[in-house]
Amino acid sequence: MYERQTETARQKNRRRAVRRQRRLLFGILIVILLTVILIFSCCGRGAQAPQTTPQQTVPGSIAEGTTARQAEPLPEGWEYRASEDLSLQDGTLVLVNADHCFDPALPETVSVYDNMTGSYLVKDIYLSLTEEAMAALNRWMDAFAAQSGRRDVNIVAGWRSFEDQQAIYDNAVATKGQAHADAYIALPGCSEHHTGLALDLDTYDLASGTSGGFDGDGAYTWAVEHAWEYGFVQRYPPEKSAITGISYESWHFRYVGLPHSYIMSTEDLCLEEYIELLRQHPFTGEHLKASCQGAEYEIYFCPQDALVVPSGRPYTVSGNNVDGYVVTVHH
Numbered sequence: 001m002y003e004r005q006t007e008t009a010r011q012k013n014r015r016r017a018v019r020r021q022r023r024l025l026f027g028i029l030i031v032i033l034l035t036v037i038l039i040f041s042c043c044g045r046g047a048q049a050p051q052t053t054p055q056q057t058v059p060g061s062i063a064e065g066t067t068a069r070q071a072e073p074l075p076e077g078w079e080y081r082a083s084e085d086l087s088l089q090d091g092t093l094v095l096v097n098a099d100h101c102f103d104p105a106l107p108e109t110v111s112v113y114d115n116m117t118g119s120y121l122v123k124d125i126y127l128s129l130t131e132e133a134m135a136a137l138n139r140w141m142d143a144f145a146a147q148s149g150r151r152d153v154n155i156v157a158g159w160r161s162f163e164d165q166q167a168i169y170d171n172a173v174a175t176k177g178q179a180h181a182d183a184y185i186a187l188p189g190c191s192e193h194h195t196g197l198a199l200d201l202d203t204y205d206l207a208s209g210t211s212g213g214f215d216g217d218g219a220y221t222w223a224v225e226h227a228w229e230y231g232f233v234q235r236y237p238p239e240k241s242a243i244t245g246i247s248y249e250s251w252h253f254r255y256v257g258l259p260h261s262y263i264m265s266t267e268d269l270c271l272e273e274y275i276e277l278l279r280q281h282p283f284t285g286e287h288l289k290a291s292c293q294g295a296e297y298e299i300y301f302c303p304q305d306a307l308v309v310p311s312g313r314p315y316t317v318s319g320n321n322v323d324g325y326v327v328t329v330h331h
């Protein structure tokens with residue numbers, strides 16, 4: 001009797017336990033279902049593409065599909081330009097340093113070996129630069145050779161891939177130590193050489209087959225002092241290393257183009273400082289003016305969502321690889 005009662009009690013307990021389990025399972029299922037519904041509804045909202053219409057630039061008017069900032073009317077002679085075909089990584093004023101990396105796959109470059117004049121040497125047939133930097137290098141080195149009679153400047157570095165820079169960095173760490181690598185070698189992805197706008201100079205004596213380095217002294221002083229006339233700047237001057245993050249490199253030159261090389265040289269600004277200066281000259285404020293080599297220029301900065309350009313006057317646009325565009329108007 002006692003056993004049967006116990007057996008009945010056990011069966012009741014088991015049934016209760018089964019019911020509890022079922023209720024628990026049902027509850028869990030409901031929670032899972034609600035979570036799934038919630039996730040899908042959130043993802044759906046996040047994945048929705050913003051409704052935009054292609055921007056069209058109509059002189060003197062506000063383009064369709066404008067951003068909030070572009071709703072502001074412009075003075076006569078200026079227009080908004082759609083920036084879909086532009087990138088912050090396009091142009092000669094891209095700032096590349098430890099804080100602002102650059103995609104090495106972006107620039108289109110041409111072979112230095114195939115395009116060089118006879119005024120200088122090149123390390124190998126693989127070296128390349130952007131077409132604009134290449135043409136400027138020819139003009140610069142032709143002028144230097146004509147002035148000095150020397151044709152022994154050797155171009156030893158131009159555009160570099162991510163893997164090239166990685167190999168250089170690893171080699172510097174292995175052979176000269178981490179401190180040297182950190183002082184002189186940019187991290188892969190953050191090297192100016194990824195832009196195709198930077199180059200390294202050396203000297204090479206064909207008779208003895210020896211490299212002499214490029215310290216910019218003696219006969220080569222002219223090449224350094226006149227680099228700006230051809231759009232180049234010495235990118236890592238000794239007194240700017242705290243700002244650039246790179247120790248003095250007498251051999252590393254960067255093409256920024258005129259009139260920027262002129263302003264940077266005369267005002268003694270490294271690229272970090274120049275980009276900051278340009279940001280203080282927005283379209284809506286006072287534009288930077290420059291006059292060099294018989295040409296007049298007007299320069300200003302535009303945020304990414306409100307690129308303003310002159311109507312019917314020549315200009316160039318460059319991304320700064322940070323937060324906007326620099327417009328250079330040619331008068």
Ligand SMILES: [Zn+2]
Nearest residue numbers: 157199200252
């Ligand atoms: Zn370099």
